[in-house]
Amino acid sequence: MQITDLAQEQKITPLFRLGFRPFFAFGALFSLLSILIWGGYLAGKISLNLYGGGTFWHMHEMIFGFVCAIVVGFLLTAVQNWTGQRGLSGKPLLLLFLLWFAGRLVMLFPDILGQQLSGLIDIAFLPVAATLLAMPIIKVKQTRNMFFVPLLLLFTLANIMMHLSITDSSVNQIMPSAYIAVMLVTLLMSIMAGRVTPMFTANGTQTTKVQPIPALELTTNVSLFLLVLSYFVHPFVEIPNTIKSALFLTAGISQMFRWLRWRPWITFGVPLLWSLHSALFFIWFGLIMLGIGHIFDTFPLNHVWHLLTIGGMGGLILAMISRVTLGHTGRALQPPKIMNFAFILMLIATMSRVFGPWFMPESYSAFINFSVLCWFSSYGIFVIKYGPMLLTPRKDGRPG
Numbered sequence: 171m172q173i174t175d176l177a178q179e180q181k182i183t184p185l186f187r188l189g190f191r192p193f194f195a196f197g198a199l200f201s202l203l204s205i206l207i208w209g210g211y212l213a214g215k216i217s218l219n220l221y222g223g224g225t226f227w228h229m230h231e232m233i234f235g236f237v238c239a240i241v242v243g244f245l246l247t248a249v250q251n252w253t254g255q256r257g258l259s260g261k262p263l264l265l266l267f268l269l270w271f272a273g274r275l276v277m278l279f280p281d282i283l284g285q286q287l288s289g290l291i292d293i294a295f296l297p298v299a300a301t302l303l304a305m306p307i308i309k310v311k312q313t314r315n316m317f318f319v320p321l322l323l324l325f326t327l328a329n330i331m332m333h334l335s336i337t338d339s340s341v342n343q344i345m346p347s348a349y350i351a352v353m354l355v356t357l358l359m360s361i362m363a364g365r366v367t368p369m370f371t372a373n374g375t376q377t378t379k380v381q382p383i384p385a386l387e388l389t390t391n392v393s394l395f396l397l398v399l400s401y402f403v404h405p406f407v408e409i410p411n412t413i414k415s416a417l418f419l420t421a422g423i424s425q426m427f428r429w430l431r432w433r434p435w436i437t438f439g440v441p442l443l444w445s446l447h448s449a450l451f452f453i454w455f456g457l458i459m460l461g462i463g464h465i466f467d468t469f470p471l472n473h474v475w476h477l478l479t480i481g482g483m484g485g486l487i488l489a490m491i492s493r494v495t496l497g498h499t500g501r502a503l504q505p506p507k508i509m510n511f512a513f514i515l516m517l518i519a520t521m522s523r524v525f526g527p528w529f530m531p532e533s534y535s536a537f538i539n540f541s542v543l544c545w546f547s548s549y550g551i552f553v554i555k556y557g558p559m560l561l562t563p564r565k566d567g568r569p570g
Contacts, residue, residue: 189259254310
C-alpha cells in the first residue's frame with residue numbers, strides 16, 4: 171500500500187515514521203526499567219518517592235506505562251491498514267510520544283511538579299491517542315474499528331479512578347481500580363486474538379483457517395466486558411463473589427474452547443505462533459483460576475492475577491511486537507533464533523511468580539527476584555535484537 175511519497179518519508183526520522191516504532195521500542199525499554207525498579211524496591215535497595223508509593227506505581231506503570239504504550243503503538247499502526255489513510259508520523263507522532271514519556275517521568279519523580287499536575291499529565295496521553303486514532307476512522311466512516319476509540323476512553327476512565335484511589339478517602343479502591351485496567355487489557359487481548367490468531371496460525375502452518383463460532387465469540391467477550399463493568403461499579407455496588415466467579419469461569423472456559431479450536435499443538439515448530447498460543451493459554455487458565463479463587467478463600471488471588479499480567483499480557487505483547495516489527499520493517503516473519511529463548515523465559519517468569527510464592531512462601535523473595543530476572547532478560551533480548559529494526563528505515567525501502 172503506497173500511502174505516502176517516499177521522498178517525503180525520507181525526511182522523517184525512521185523512529186517516527188509509524189506508531190509502532192517509538193512505542194514498541196521505548197515501551198519495551200520502559201518495561202526493563204520499571205521491572206528493575208520494582209525488584210529493587212521490594213529488596214529495599216531503592217527508596218525513590220514514587221507516585222502513589224511503590225505498589226501503586228508498579229501496578230499503574232506496568233499497565234498504563236508499558237501495556238498502553240504497546241497498545242497505542244499497535245492501534246496507530248493498524249489503523250493505516252484498516253483505513254488506507256496515512257498513519258500518524260513525523261512531528262505529531264513525536265509529540266504524542268513525548269506526552270507518554272512525560273507521564274513516565276512525572277510518575278517516577280512526582281515531587282518535581284506535584285501530585286495533581288503529575289496525574290493530569292499522565293492521564294492526558296490516552297484521550298489524545300484516542301482522538302488521533304479516531305480521525306482516520308471517522309474520515310472513511312469505518313464503524314467496525316471505531317470500537318477501539320471508546321475502549322481507549324475506558325482505559326482513560328480506569329486511569330482516572332486509579333489516580334483517585336490514592337486519596338485518603340479512596341485508598342481501599344486501589345486494587346479494584348487496578349483490576350479494571352487488567353480486565354480491560356484482557357478484553358482487548360481477547361478481541362484481537364479472535365481477529366488474528368486463526369489467520370496467523372493458518373498462514374504459519376499452511377493449514378486451513380479455523381472459522382469463528384459467533385456464539386462462542388460473543389460469550390467469550392461479553393463475559394469479560396461484564397467483569398470490567400463489575401469492577402467499574404465496585405465503588406457504588408458490591409458484586410457478590412459468586413457472580414464474579416461465574417463470570418470468570420464463563421470467560422475462561424469459553425476462551426479455552428476457542429483456544430483448543432485453534433489447534434495450538436500444530437504451532438510448536440513456529441516460535442512466533444507457539445509464543446502467541448502459550449500466552450493465550452495463560453489467559454484462559456488465569457481466568458478459570460480466578461473463578462475458582464473467588465469461591466475458595468484458600469486461593470492466593472494476589473499470585474493468580476499474575477497469570478494474566480505476566481503470562482497473558484507480557485507473553486502476548488512479546489509475541490505480537492516480535493511479529494509486527496518484522497512485518498512492518500519489510501522483513502520475513504523469521505525472528506532471530508534467540509527470541510525462542512526469550513519466549514521461554516516469559517513462561518518461566520510466569521510460573522516462578524505465580525506458583526513459587528504460592529507453594530513455597532518462605533522463598534517468596536527468591537521467586538520474585540527470579541521472575542524479575544527472567545522478564546528483564548526476555549524483554550532485554552527483544553530490545554537488543556529488535557531495537558535496530560525499529561530505529562532504522564524499512565529494509566525493503568518502502569515508507570513506514
